[in-house]
Amino acid sequence: MTSLAVSSAPDSLHTDRRIRLGFGGVLRAESIKLLSLRSTWWTLASTVVVMALFALAQAASLQMLAEQSELAGAPGPAMQGAEVVSGGYQFGMLTVAVLGILAITGEYSTGMIRSTLTAVPSRIPVLAAKAVVLSVLTVVVGAVGLVVSYAVTLPMLTRHDLVPALDAPDTWQVFGGMIYFLVTVALFSLGAGTIIQHSSGAITTVLGFLLLLPMILPYITLDWVQELMTCLPVSAATAFLALDDRLALAGDLTPWRGVLVVALYPAATVAAGAVLLHRRDA
Amino acid sequence: MIEAHDLTKRYGDRTAVNGITFTVPPGTVTGFLGPNGAGKSTTMRMVVGLDRPTSGHVQVNGRPYARHRSPLREVGVLLDATAVHPGRTARSHLRTMAATHHIPARRVDEVIEMTGLAGVAHQRVGGFSLGMGQRLGIATAMLGDPRTLILDEPVNGLDPEGVTWVRHLLRSLAEEGRTVFLSSHLMSEMAQTADHIVVIGRGEIITSGPVQEVIDAVQGTAVRVRSPQASDLAALVTAGGATVSSEEAGALEIRGLTPQQIGETAAAAELVLHELTPVRGNLEDAYLSLTRHAVEYRSSPAVSVEEGGNR
Structure with missing residues (x-):
C-alpha cells in the first residue's frame, strides 16, 4: 500500500506565498498543542472544581466566623461576598501552575522540543506564543471558576446577605484581581519550567515557592525577612484581593503596588527562560 | 545542499565532533556512515540549529538553518530519538507542526496517506511501534515538501516493506533534484541507498566520496x-x-x-x-577496515582491569 510513494506536493504548496513561518502560525500551533492533550483538560477541569469546592467551604464557614466574632463582642475582620466567591484561587493557582509548567517541560521530557525548535528555529516566538495561549486559557478557566463558584455559594451567601453586588467596583477589583493573579502564576510557572526543564523539579520548585515559603518565613523574625515576605506573590496579591486590610498580608502595599509586585515574578522567570531557551542546546 | 565547514562540538572536555568539513550536494542520496557515538546525530543537530557548534559553521540551502524564512519548506528533519509528545494523536502532531508555517490541512492528510499512517492517524503516538514512529517522523519531515532532507537512521525499526519503501522514497526525492542526507550504521543499507558516503568515526571524517570509490580506495579492486x-x-x-x-x-x-x-x-x-x-569489494568490509580504529564503544569480550582503572 505504501510502495506507491507520492513524494511531491501539489504545485500550490510551492507557489502559495502564505505558506511561511509566522507568529500567527506559531500561536495556532501552540494552542493546538495545549488543547490536544488530555492532561490540559484534566488540569483545567480540576482548577474549576477545586476553586468551586474551596469557595463552598469558605461560605460554609461564614456561620462559624459570625458566631465567633459575636462571642468576642467586637466585629472581627469580615469577609465580603466577593472574597468568598474568589477564595478558591489559593488552590486554583496550584493547578494553573502545573499547567504552565507542563506546557514547556512536557516538550523537554518527550523530545517534542526538538520538533518544535526545528519548525521555529528562532525559538523565542515559541515561548511568547505559549505565554499568550496560556494567559488566554487561564483567563477563561478563571472566569469559569468564578461563575461556578458564584453559583454554588449563592444559597449560603444569600442567607448572610453577602451576595457580591455585580455593580460594585470592589467586586470587580477582587474578581479581576483574582484572574490577573492566576495569569501571573501561570506565566511565572511557564518561565520556571523553561529554566528548569524537568517537570518534577519545576513543580517542586514552583509549589515550594508559592506555598512553603510563606509558611516558613514567618518563623524567621528578622525585620527584613518579614518585609520580604509581604512581597511574595501570594502575600502581595492580597493587596488587591483582600478588601479588609486586616485580612491582607501585603504590609503597606497599595492595591496598585501589589499588582506591580506580583507581575515582577513572571517577568523575571520568563525573561531568564527566554535567555536560556535561546542559548541552550536542545 | 549542505555545507559544513570546520564544524566542532565539545561537551565539557569530550569532543563529539572535531573540525569536520563536508558538502552534501543536491540530486544525490548522501549517506552519513559511522559507528555509534561517532558524532552523526550531533552533526545533524548542528545542521538544523538544535545544537550550537563550539566552532565552525554549517549552511543548508545557502544559509544557516535558523535564517530561513520558512525552515520546514527548506529542510525536512527526522531525528533519531523520539521528538513527539506521546499524548497527542499522529494527526494532532502533524497539525501543530503544519500550523507554524500555515501549511494547509490537506497537506497533513497527504503526508499521512503517503507514509501509510491513515489507519492510525487518530491514535495517540504513545502506543505506536518503533516503525510507526519512524513513519510519523518521515511524514513530519515531508510536511513542507522540503528541498533538503536530513534523516537520522530513518530505517531504524521499520519492517522490510518499510525499508524498501524508504529506499524508493529517498531515491525518487534525490532524482527530483533534492538533497538527501541520511545517517546509518548499517553498511548494507547504505550500499543500496546512497550514491555518496561520508564516513565518520570519533568525530572526524575518515573518508568521503562516491560509494564505489570509497570501497575501491580502501580495498583496491x-x-x-x-x-x-x-x-x-x-x-x-x-x-x-x-x-x-x-x-x-x-x-x-x-x-x-x-x-x-x-x-x-x-x-x-x-x-x-x-x-x-x-x-568488487563490498561496503561492509570497507567500512569495517575504515572504522576499525574509530569505534568508540567497542564490544570487547573482556575489559582489562588496567584499562578500566584509567577511566
Whole structure:
C-alpha cells in the first residue's frame, strides 16, 4: 500500500506565498498543542472544581466566623461576598501552575522540543506564543471558576446577605484581581519550567515557592525577612484581593503596588527562560 | 545542499565532533556512515540549529538553518530519538507542526496517506511501534515538501516493506533534484541507498566520496583467478608488485593489477586460466577496515582491569 510513494506536493504548496513561518502560525500551533492533550483538560477541569469546592467551604464557614466574632463582642475582620466567591484561587493557582509548567517541560521530557525548535528555529516566538495561549486559557478557566463558584455559594451567601453586588467596583477589583493573579502564576510557572526543564523539579520548585515559603518565613523574625515576605506573590496579591486590610498580608502595599509586585515574578522567570531557551542546546 | 565547514562540538572536555568539513550536494542520496557515538546525530543537530557548534559553521540551502524564512519548506528533519509528545494523536502532531508555517490541512492528510499512517492517524503516538514512529517522523519531515532532507537512521525499526519503501522514497526525492542526507550504521543499507558516503568515526571524517570509490580506495579492486598453475601465476604477479591471497587451492585473489594485466601476464607465461573475474569489494568490509580504529564503544569480550582503572 505504501510502495506507491507520492513524494511531491501539489504545485500550490510551492507557489502559495502564505505558506511561511509566522507568529500567527506559531500561536495556532501552540494552542493546538495545549488543547490536544488530555492532561490540559484534566488540569483545567480540576482548577474549576477545586476553586468551586474551596469557595463552598469558605461560605460554609461564614456561620462559624459570625458566631465567633459575636462571642468576642467586637466585629472581627469580615469577609465580603466577593472574597468568598474568589477564595478558591489559593488552590486554583496550584493547578494553573502545573499547567504552565507542563506546557514547556512536557516538550523537554518527550523530545517534542526538538520538533518544535526545528519548525521555529528562532525559538523565542515559541515561548511568547505559549505565554499568550496560556494567559488566554487561564483567563477563561478563571472566569469559569468564578461563575461556578458564584453559583454554588449563592444559597449560603444569600442567607448572610453577602451576595457580591455585580455593580460594585470592589467586586470587580477582587474578581479581576483574582484572574490577573492566576495569569501571573501561570506565566511565572511557564518561565520556571523553561529554566528548569524537568517537570518534577519545576513543580517542586514552583509549589515550594508559592506555598512553603510563606509558611516558613514567618518563623524567621528578622525585620527584613518579614518585609520580604509581604512581597511574595501570594502575600502581595492580597493587596488587591483582600478588601479588609486586616485580612491582607501585603504590609503597606497599595492595591496598585501589589499588582506591580506580583507581575515582577513572571517577568523575571520568563525573561531568564527566554535567555536560556535561546542559548541552550536542545 | 549542505555545507559544513570546520564544524566542532565539545561537551565539557569530550569532543563529539572535531573540525569536520563536508558538502552534501543536491540530486544525490548522501549517506552519513559511522559507528555509534561517532558524532552523526550531533552533526545533524548542528545542521538544523538544535545544537550550537563550539566552532565552525554549517549552511543548508545557502544559509544557516535558523535564517530561513520558512525552515520546514527548506529542510525536512527526522531525528533519531523520539521528538513527539506521546499524548497527542499522529494527526494532532502533524497539525501543530503544519500550523507554524500555515501549511494547509490537506497537506497533513497527504503526508499521512503517503507514509501509510491513515489507519492510525487518530491514535495517540504513545502506543505506536518503533516503525510507526519512524513513519510519523518521515511524514513530519515531508510536511513542507522540503528541498533538503536530513534523516537520522530513518530505517531504524521499520519492517522490510518499510525499508524498501524508504529506499524508493529517498531515491525518487534525490532524482527530483533534492538533497538527501541520511545517517546509518548499517553498511548494507547504505550500499543500496546512497550514491555518496561520508564516513565518520570519533568525530572526524575518515573518508568521503562516491560509494564505489570509497570501497575501491580502501580495498583496491581484487581479481579472482582460477588456474591449474596457480602457484606459478602467484609467483609471477607477486614479482610484478601485486599482492596475492588464496583461500583454496587453485584460486587466487590478486590486488594491484587489472584483469587485463593478469591475463596478459598469464598468456605471456603460457599459463592456463579457468577464471578471471574482477571482484568488487563490498561496503561492509570497507567500512569495517575504515572504522576499525574509530569505534568508540567497542564490544570487547573482556575489559582489562588496567584499562578500566584509567577511566
